[in-house]
Structures are given as structure tokens and as C-alpha cells.
Amino acid sequence: MTRSRLVLSVSVLIVALGVVAGFGALWLDSARAAVGPLPGEGLVFPADTHFVMGFDVKRVVASPMWTRMASKPEMRPEGLKQFETMTGLDPARDIDQIVVAGRGGAGKTAPQPLVIATGRFDLEKLSGTMGMAEQAEKRQLEGTTLFTMTKENEKGETESSTLALLDPGVLVFGPTAGVEAVVASRSRGETPLTQNTELIELVEGVKPGSTFWVVGDSTILAGMPDRIPAPGMGGSGSSVGLNLPPLQSLTLTGDFDPELSMALTGVAVDEAAATKLADVVRGLVALMSLQAQQKPELAQLASAFSVSTETNTVLINARIPYDLLEALQPKKKPAPGEASPEAEASAAVTED
């Protein structure tokens, strides 16, 4: 064998090993994730689901964003605090992944979504904590423990939410009827979500390894505004505005480490609609650049976005550093009687 053939053989061997290892990983991994990043447990969501979103909690917790949130208690969502108090669980320690599924709607009319969390849950401890809660009613459904909490909403209607412990690694929370349906589907070995082929196709297309992802079908997107105010019209409610072509589906994926990065894929009705939508986004990005004289951070923000089209699909990518996000936050006005940092500095100079 000549030297050159030896070099080629080594190259072929490396590529062949890589391909074999790749097929191995593909075969082994398919057992863990049922559809794209959706775990098998997520397939028990109802078939009429219009959106699904997922969070890789371990990676969220390891990200700089979580560190920043931890240092500012006011930034922790109220729902998360309630969840921690109610269940005694520490999301950072106990949860690996959260998947949320819902049926759309806007604001307070939106039906409560179903949440599945996978991780390590101490069933006895959790049962104890939940059992002690005064408003929680403990019961069994098809061999699964359910905790139902009932409260009255602002209209005086009774709403009930239920938390079910499917097994030591899976917990489901949401409206009682939805959770009961999930428990029933699971005990019968059914996977209703697979009947929603449109949504399943979208989940399959999610970028692998994303820290968070959201997919929504046309039903949920129908509720989105179809026009935005034209530049210079402000939010005066004027009828003059830019028409937004309707979207058939939307996929958002992203990461929090080392900076906030997002990839948004919107599927429009046709190529012309996609081009129009991309042009609207480009226009907004250009407007941001024009505002850079008043706020230099906007120029940096504008350069963080890239927009492209692929037939009837619009692709928007963004990479935003956390320092930039903080710089874009409105400056907190000092409370009455509290000196601003500038005033304190000038006072110090005067004293000197």
C-alpha cells in the first residue's frame, strides 16, 4: 500500500467510525425523545393542543440568565414562587425538563395550559407537602394520586387545578379535566398528541439541543394582531398601519448561554407573504438603527438580528448579550427623598 492510499484509508476509517457512531446515537436516542425534543411523556397531551413549549431546566439553571435572576428576587416569576411553596420542590435541583401544552386564547380568557415536568420527585415527601395544604383535596384516579385545588376567579366562577404524580420521574399540573384526561390516556397507553400531525411535524423540526423551544399551529396564530401601526402613527389607534400576512405556524428555539440567542421560523401562506413579513421585520430592524442617535444600544440590538426567507418561510435569528439587555432596561427613577447616583456624586464633590 502506498503512503497516499494509507492516508486515504485512515480518512475513510475516521468518517466510517463517525457515521457508525452517529447511527448508534440516533438509534439509542430515539428511545429517549419521542418526537424531536419532546419526551415520550409529552405524547399524552390532548390531540386538540395548539401549542407546545419546552424548557431544558438544567441548562436554564446553568445559564447566566438564571444567575442574574437569582440575584434579583423581583425577577423571579410569581408562579414559580407559588409552585415552590405549594410543592416544596426546588426547580433548580429537582426538575430536568418542563413541557407546556395549551389551546391558545388571549389574556385571561386563555384556558390554563397543561404542564409536564420530568425530574426526580420524592413522591412521599411531595404527597406529604401537598396533603398538608388546606385547599388541596387528595384522591386516586386509575392508580395515580391527584391533588385538586379549587378557588374562585374574579368572575366568581369556580376553577380547579390538579397536580398528578404519574411516577417518581413525571409530574403533571393543569386544569383538573385536562389532568384527568392525561392520567386516563397514560393508564390506557394512549398517545393522543400523535393524532395532531401538524403539531407533531413542527415539533420534529425543532433545532436539536435548544434550551427552550415553542411551536404553535395556525389556530393559535389566528389570534395574533394582523396589523401594526405604521412608523410615525404611534399607538393612536389610527387605521393607518402595516398589514401583517397571517402565519400558518411558528417555531421558536433558543439558548440562554453565553448570551440570549433565538431562532424564529414562521411559515406564511405563500412566498409573497413570507417576503412581505420579512420586509416588515427588516423595516423594524432598520428603524432601530435609525434610533441609535438617541439610544446607541439600539444600533447594537439592530445588528444582533438577521432575517432571511426560504420560499414561504421567514427565518429570524438573534443573538443578544445580557449586558445589552440590561442597558436597554428603562432606568429606575429614584424614589422621592432618595438621591440619584448623579446627585450623590455631585454632593460628594461639593463636600470635598
Place this chain on the structure above:
Amino acid sequence: MRDTTRPLPFFRAARAVFDLSLENMIWSRRSLLMALLVGLPAVLALVYRGLLAADVPTRAVPPMDLYAIIVAIFWICNVLPLMALFHATSLVADEVEGRTLTYLLTRPLTRPAIFAGKFAAYLATSLGIALPSAVLTFFLLATARGWSGLGTSVPDLFRDLGVMALALVAYGAFFALLGVLLRRPVIPGLLFLFGWELLANLPGYLPRLTLTAWLRSLIQHRPAQEGLAGLFGQVQPAGLSLAVLVVASSLFLTAAAWLFSEREYVLDQ
């Protein structure tokens, strides 16, 4: 007994030229330089893994985002076309420059067979350098945060290997044609790569006149880019991109082989 008045059959002749060219091509300074350049991401991935393992606080991009940048920007848009330029333009031009073409042409070999053998040697050399580097870089980066989720990224690897091979074929065919047409094809080739191919970043129909726009459409990675590329990036349908690249490569190769067969080479004394 072979009839010595007739040239060798096409495949035997091409195979003989392939063996001869492969030895010269793999052990050349050009290939060494290209191997260093193409293999750089694998070294970078190793350093990245080292930094992660040592828990050094960095502001590095996530591993798979880094892989996307390497594939979409470093390899597909820059290094692979450059490798094709340096190797494919020299298939015939080097023989002319070194005044060794006469020795090849006076052998009982048909000219298309010579061209086919040389192009096959170019492909074997460039694929032998590029694909192992892609496999190593992928596994180093995809497993940087553990083996979980590797399976979901693997289809990207397979697609990337295919697109890299197609990039070497398409650019190789174009630069081989340039090498047959021109006496000194490197400068025009560089102008094509870093001038004409930038049209891929413009809006409208102009990107369809470049190879890079079709190649970029075939890969799944869309790293955020600044400037025109970020604002006006277009992605063509995958099927159409594949068809355009296959047809373009075939046309370039046929034209190059035909020109090489028909052309009279007058070597400087």
C-alpha cells in the same frame, strides 16, 4: 495481447492517472496547508472542550452554535472553495506550468480519461482532508456537554458531510474548467470567490447566480450574521438547490473535459 495502436480503455486509463496524481497531490505543500486550514476547527473544538473541562469562565458560544458557524461560514463559504481553487485549478495548469503535459498526452490515454483521473484524485484528496475534520469537530462539540441529545444532532452531521462533498464537487468542477481555460487561473479564481460569490448576500435574484447561495440553502445551520448577509439572506428550496448544483457541476465538468480534449497546448520552450 493489447492492441498498442489503440488507447487504453477509459476506466483503466483514468485509474492509472488517478494513482499517479493522488501520490503527487496528497504529499504536496498545498495539501499540507489545506489540511492545516480545514483541520483548524477540530483543534479549536479540542481547546473548547479543554476550557469547559477546566471550568474556565468564558463567554464562548454554545458548542452546537460554534459548530454551525464553523460549517456554514468557515467551511462552506470560505475554506472548501479555497481548497477547490488551489487543487482543481492546478489539475491541468500545473502540468502546463511544469511542461510535463507532453509526457501525459503522448501516452496511450484519451484526454477525457486523463481529466477524469485527475479530477477523481482531486476529489479523493480534498474529501480525505475535509470529511474527517468535520466528523471530529462534530463529535468534539456535540458531546461537549455530555452525550445526551447527540442523536438529535446526528442528522445534521450526515447532511453537512453530504453538502461539504457537494461543495468540493461543484467548486472543483468550476475551478477545473477555469484551470483548463486559463494559463494562470488562481487570481481570477480568487476574484470569483471573494468578489462574485458575495452576490449571495444581496437581495433579489442575484444570489441565484452564485454557487454559495445554493450550497448554503442545503445546510440547516443559520448562524446569525451581521451586515447584508444578516438582513437579506435567502434560502432556496433544498430539492431545487440540489438539482442546480448537480446540473452546474455536470456542465462545468463536461465543458472542462471537452475543452481539455480539443485544446492544442503549445508549451513554452
